[in-house]
């Protein structure tokens with residue numbers, strides 16, 4: 001049975017990180033984007049990461065950050081994957097010599113095939129909704145039928161996911177992983193243990209149905 005992976009993004013509190021892992025999350029996202037309501041300091045993130053058990057991926061999210069800022073985070077936080085959610089070039093993303101995901105915002109005129117070719121060295125492509133002026137964490141979904149079935153890089157689906165639409169998202173495009181932030185929150189940056197459990201339970205049910 002294929003197991004759709006789950007990333008819970010926008011962790012700012014240790015108790016939420018541990019609740020996400022208890023619920024079955026495979027990866028936790030830490031937002032190092034100063035304008036996000038879910039931004040976390042390097043010190044806070046390092047402290048939370050020091051409490052985590054092994055075998056949970058720690059993902060650092062950046063939006064058009066300088067290489068120096070990213071290196072400062074990497075010096076203190078044991079990140080497994082970088083998530084680039086801005087206009088970073090493929091060369092920039094690859095320059096840290098570690099696994100990365102490139103977020104592609106699905107604006108109507110996006111040439112998805114060209115973007116996939118550009119970021120062919122990415123470990124995964126994260127497909128998110130497009131909302132002008134907002135780089136991510138929009139809480140809005142996009143038309144999942146726009147995702148071609150033949151992408152040969154793992155697809156992480158994001159944008160407006162929540163317990164009530166996780167199953168439909170999997171049925172629509174069979175992604176490698178779902179990435180959620182706002183859909184499992186009580187308030188920006190404050191996760192809800194019950195919603196995280198409901199989200200991951202819905203995914204496991206969908207996985208069984210797809211088998």
Ligand SMILES: O=C(O)c1ccccc1N[C@@H]1O[C@H](COP(=O)(O)O)[C@@H](O)[C@H]1O
Nearest residue numbers: 009036136137138139158159160181182
């Ligand atoms: O979460 C944020 O605040 C954020 C800010 C800037 C860029 C990306 C951000 N989060 C990512 O956005 C998507 C979708 O989030 P949501 O579930 O719709 O709230 C997800 O990949 C987050 O990692």
